[in-house]
Amino acid sequence: MSAPVRTRFAPSPTGYLHLGGARTALFNWLYAKKLGGTFVLRVEDTDEARNTEEARAAIFEGMEWMGLAWEGPFYQSERSDIYLKWFEKLVTADRVYEDDGAWRFRFDRKPITMQDLVCGEVTIDYTDESNTPDMVVRRSDGSFVFHFVNVVDDLTMGITHVIRGEDHLMNTPKHLQLIEAFGETAPQYAHIPLILNSDGSKMSKRDVGAALGDYSKQGFSSPAVVNFIALLGWSPKDDSEIFSLQELIEKFSLESVNRSPGRFDAEKCEWVNQQHLLALTPDKFVEAAAGYCETTPTPEMLKSIQEKVSLLTQVPDAVSFYLDPEYPIDSEPLAKVKGNDSAGALLTALAETFQGLTDWSDPKSVIGSTAKAHGAKPGQLMFPLRIALSGKAGGPDLGAILEILGKEECLRRIQRFTALLS
RNA sequence: GACCCGUUCGUCUAAUGGUUAGGACUCCAGAUUUUCAUUCUGGCAAUAGGGGUUCGACUCCCCUACGGGUUGCCA
Numbered sequence A: 001m002s003a004p005v006r007t008r009f010a011p012s013p014t015g016y017l018h019l020g021g022a023r024t025a026l027f028n029w030l031y032a033k034k035l036g037g038t039f040v041l042r043v044e045d046t047d048e049a050r051n052t053e054e055a056r057a058a059i060f061e062g063m064e065w066m067g068l069a070w071e072g073p074f075y076q077s078e079r080s081d082i083y084l085k086w087f088e089k090l091v092t093a094d095r096v097y098e099d100d101g102a103w104r105f106r107f108d109r110k111p112i113t114m115q116d117l118v119c120g121e122v123t124i125d126y127t128d129e130s131n132t133p134d135m136v137v138r139r140s141d142g143s144f145v146f147h148f149v150n151v152v153d154d155l156t157m158g159i160t161h162v163i164r165g166e167d168h169l170m171n172t173p174k175h176l177q178l179i180e181a182f183g184e185t186a187p188q189y190a191h192i193p194l195i196l197n198s199d200g201s202k203m204s205k206r207d208v209g210a211a212l213g214d215y216s217k218q219g220f221s222s223p224a225v226v227n228f229i230a231l232l233g234w235s236p237k238d239d240s241e242i243f244s245l246q247e248l249i250e251k252f253s254l255e256s257v258n259r260s261p262g263r264f265d266a267e268k269c270e271w272v273n274q275q276h277l278l279a280l281t282p283d284k285f286v287e288a289a290a291g292y293c294e295t296t297p298t299p300e301m302l303k304s305i306q307e308k309v310s311l312l313t314q315v316p317d318a319v320s321f322y323l324d325p326e327y328p329i330d331s332e333p334l335a336k337v338k339g340n341d342s343a344g345a346l347l348t349a350l351a352e353t354f355q356g357l358t359d360w361s362d363p364k365s366v367i368g369s370t371a372k373a374h375g376a377k378p379g380q381l382m383f384p385l386r387i388a389l390s391g392k393a394g395g396p397d398l399g400a401i402l403e404i405l406g407k408e409e410c411l412r413r414i415q416r417f418t419a420l421l422s
Numbered sequence B: 001g002a003c004c005c006g007u008u009c010g011u012c013u014a015a016u017g018g019u020u021a022g023g024a025c026u027c028c029a030g031a032u033u034u035u036c037a038u039u040c041u042g043g044c045a046a047u048a049g050g051g052g053u054u055c056g057a058c059u060c061c062c063c064u065a066c067g068g069g070u071u072g073c074c075a
Helices: A018-036 A052-067 A081-091 A146-156 A165-180 A212-218 A222-230 A245-251 A266-279 A282-290 A298-305 A310-322 A331-337 A343-356 A365-373 A376-392 A396-404 A409-420
Strands: A008-011 A038-043 A071-075 A098-101 A102-105 A112-117 A121-125 A137-138 A161-165 A188-192
Touching: A008 A018, A008 A161, A018 A038, A018 A052, A018 A161, A018 A188, A018 A212, A018 A222, A018 A245, A052 A212, A052 A222, A052 A298, A081 A098, A081 A137, A081 A146, A081 A165, A098 A137, A112 A165, A112 A188, A112 A282, A121 A165, A137 A146, A137 A409, A146 A165, A161 A165, A165 A188, A165 A245, A212 A222, A222 A245, A222 A266, A266 A331, A298 A310, A298 A376, A298 A396, A310 A396, A331 A376, A331 A409, A343 A365, A343 A376, A365 A376, A376 A396, A376 A409
Parallel strands: A008 A038, A038 A071, A161 A188
Antiparallel strands: A098 A102, A102 A137, A112 A121
């Protein structure tokens, strides 16, 4: 019977949550969930200069936005007595020595082999001291370095699986040496590939798409972003691509994590977002879309554009014509309608038919008959009508526009438009 | 420089020695749609290079090239 799985995400507060960090958190969370384990959040806040309230908040907000619940958070800054106690163990074991006021850990001079859950067997040779000088574990000011606190934390928190970025691969033998010196059992390690910019360069703070907090502002929905970053460096091995968080838990495994760095592709991320918006129930879509509007479009207006947007930030523009009585008429479609000599007459005839309509429950149905009565195809009337009502060549279903606008407003808009034609 | 990891269409990826090397995004063409979007069909496009091993290599081994990482009293 093996111990229950405990994974962790251990970010340092830098003021934003990096996309790569977000994915590391996600993979740890998914792995714990999949195996019925626990996911721990630990804030590595030993660097006081960067450790601000806002910096910590950025981590929590990002995690909450993704929908990842955690145990904790634990703060390294509150655990000094634990570190002191564990440091004494190294002193007692004679594994540390003083050097210029700092304390160095004496490496065992031998090859260290690890079994990485993603990378497989990796061996780093510590025989040659010049390549691997003894590392400082305690600074001359008495504080402890990352390698030491990280290991002590993982040990004392009972972490069973450490899933982290590949930038830590070369740190792992150092950590293994410490754990061995403590006489403890090491967790299992899994190093996941890094996320690069679209040009292959390293993704850093200022780069497009780097900060998780920006995605919401850009109109991405959280499940879509989670879906997208899961696909970066991991594959379900079949042809499926769109998943909910729940489906991700079912499909996730460390064995199917890739070993080469992935590049961030904004276009595919937007496509994934569109797929998630499309999959929303109309009510859920309305809920999500309303938050992006300064004006207050009705639910019906929002529902009519669900399949027209790929980013939630496109919503205000897509519904603007409903709410603006003086909505602009795009010049290109206007010119097109002007080129159609019969358009004005057809619209006028349609207005008359509308006028006589006592029941406005299905106004779209009379378009075809009106066109026919004047020897035209429905299309010859529908396109001008669309421009008249919305000013745009593309938009919601015509029937929806008619019903939402209502009889009086439709008549007014047709009149306004036909005046422009002459 | 040294050490470590990696390399399949432009991008994300599938193919655990035998496939016409598959899917997705983008792009192009066509169908559907009044239009745009959606949807559907088709198309362009890849095993970094060179040596082995093997009847047979994207897959295993070696070399080279390229990319990334590490090399702190940062985390």
